[in-house]
Amino acid sequence: MAMNYNAKEEDGHPSGAGLGAPVKSRKPDNTAFKQQRLPAWQPILTAGTVLPAFFVIGLIFIPIGIGIFVTSNNIMEFEIDYTGTDPSDSCHKCLNASWNSAPCNCTVEFTLNASFQGNVYMYYGLSNFYQNHRRYVKSRDDSQLNGDKSSLKNPSKECDPYRTNNNLPIAPCGAIANSMFNDTLKLFRIENNSRLLIPLIKKGIAWWTDKNVKFRNPSENLTDLKAAFQETTKPVNWQIPVYELDTQDPENNGFTNEDFIVWMRTAALPTFRKLYRRIESQSERDATLKSGQYALEITYNYPVHSFDGRKRMILSTISWMGGRNPFLGIAYITVGSICFFLGIVLLIIHHKYGNRSNNADIPN
Numbered sequence: 001m002a003m004n005y006n007a008k009e010e011d012g013h014p015s016g017a018g019l020g021a022p023v024k025s026r027k028p029d030n031t032a033f034k035q036q037r038l039p040a041w042q043p044i045l046t047a048g049t050v051l052p053a054f055f056v057i058g059l060i061f062i063p064i065g066i067g068i069f070v071t072s073n074n075i076m077e078f079e080i081d082y083t084g085t086d087p088s089d090s091c092h093k094c095l096n097a098s099w100n101s102a103p104c105n106c107t108v109e110f111t112l113n114a115s116f117q118g119n120v121y122m123y124y125g126l127s128n129f130y131q132n133h134r135r136y137v138k139s140r141d142d143s144q145l146n147g148d149k150s151s152l153k154n155p156s157k158e159c160d161p162y163r164t165n166n167n168l169p170i171a172p173c174g175a176i177a178n179s180m181f182n183d184t185l186k187l188f189r190i191e192n193n194s195r196l197l198i199p200l201i202k203k204g205i206a207w208w209t210d211k212n213v214k215f216r217n218p219s220e221n222l223t224d225l226k227a228a229f230q231e232t233t234k235p236v237n238w239q240i241p242v243y244e245l246d247t248q249d250p251e252n253n254g255f256t257n258e259d260f261i262v263w264m265r266t267a268a269l270p271t272f273r274k275l276y277r278r279i280e281s282q283s284e285r286d287a288t289l290k291s292g293q294y295a296l297e298i299t300y301n302y303p304v305h306s307f308d309g310r311k312r313m314i315l316s317t318i319s320w321m322g323g324r325n326p327f328l329g330i331a332y333i334t335v336g337s338i339c340f341f342l343g344i345v346l347l348i349i350h351h352k353y354g355n356r357s358n359n360a361d362i363p364n
Contacts, residue, residue: 047350051343058340065332068321075324076116077316079125082108082298083309094300099237104300109190112294115287118317119280122200124181125273125312126304131176131266139175140264145255147216152232162235171232171242172255178235180263184299185276185313195295200277203252206261215255215264222250229254239301273314289315 028034043049084091084106094104130136138158143151152171155163159173170178188195219228225243234241245257252258262274281288296313304311316323 047346047354051347051350054339054343054346058336058338058343061332061336061339065329065334065336067329068332069326069329071319071321072324072326072329075317075319076114077314077324078110078112078116079312079314080108080110080296081310081312082106082296082300083304083311084300085305085310091298091300094298095305096303097300098303099239099301106298106300108296108298110294110296112289112291112315115291116289116315116317117281117287119278120288121275121316121318121323122185122187122277122279123273123314123316124183124185124276125271125310125314126181127271127310127312128308129267129272129304130270131272132268132270136175137266140177141173142214145172145215145264147218147255149218152218152229165233165236168231168233170235171229172235172260176264176266177260178237180235180238180260181274182239182301183311184301186297187279188295188297189290190293190295198279198289201280202246202277203249203258204278205275206258207265210261210265211256211258215261217254217256222253225250225254273312276313 032038082089082091084093084095086092090108091106094106097104139160139162141151141156141159144155153169155169155171155173157163159170159175162170162175162178163173164170185200187198187200189198190196217225217228219225221228226241229241229243242257242260243254245254245260246252259276262276265274267274279288302311321328
């Protein structure tokens with residue numbers, strides 16, 4: 001059966017169309033790009049390329065993982081839970097503390113079995129606290145925190161229901177600020193039945209960008225922040241207004257208070273820790289925290305018993321990779337070991353069946 005060939009039909013022009021009514025063709029231009037004729041490289045996976053790749057990955061990842069794991073384990077860390085759920089705990093009397101109750105004081109004594117060299121960092125830790133909840137994360141006004149005066153008096157609606165109180169705008173507004181951690185921790189070394197106060201540095205604990213860019217007070221006059229926050233009120237759960245967070249240091253007061261800034265950076269997981277204080281090393285030869293008896297004096301304000309939470313104090317040193325976290329080292333060792341093992345298995349399979357496949361391709 002014969003077929004008539006018409007070049008115009010192939011180009012998208014119907015044969016019946018007149019010369020005066022051209023029809024636009026839908027056929028792509030005859031170029032290498034549009035016709036997909038560009039040169040391309042496609043790897044051919046053979047035993048000569050796959051097996052060395054598996055062995056090289058294994059030989060590189062395993063030593064790196066061992067190095068990271070050893071470095072992580074060399075970091076000194078001590079953790080103590082002071083929630084007070086056990087009736088025998090010294091802080092059990094403070095377990096039912098609430099936002100509006102009077103501060104409760106308790107002391108927890110502990111022993112450091114090993115000395116801490118170099119700078120030591122004190123963290124507070126919370127468990128079963130979901131800072132990653134969507135509505136909780138959005139409950140803030142970044143313009144207000146950046147010192148915008150109009151947002152100070154008219155906070156964002158994202159802060160509801162912690163936007164206003166008694167017809168006054170809340171500063172800082174939102175659920176994050178309202179639930180700020182407010183326990184006070186002091187560390188003492190016990191020597192000869194006497195307590196020696198360990199100096200804790202409260203500055204230098206926040207990110208530089210947060211301290212100098214994201215958080216600013218509404219007034220440049222740091223000595224009179226109370227006037228800048230006139231016609232505003234403190235968050236509902238706070239005991240003091242924002243301009244009294246650190247009256248001794250004007251640069252660490254108001255929205256630029258580093259404890260407040262650290263809290264406002266929300267955590268991704270329900271169990272987290274946040275930097276509370278720094279203990280600087282006075283000498284490279286002497287230990288920053290010597291082994292021995294210590295006492296942690298706590299002003300217990302933050303309630304966690306209502307949501308089955310836990311509170312911890314952590315002392316830790318750091319290394320070039322940060323704090324203790326063995327996961328990265330274990331991950332490198334695991335991936336490297338799997339690749340090395342697969343390389344051996346594939347090498348055995350190739351050695352056993354590779355020649356048979358080659359011989360089958362050769363004609364008799």
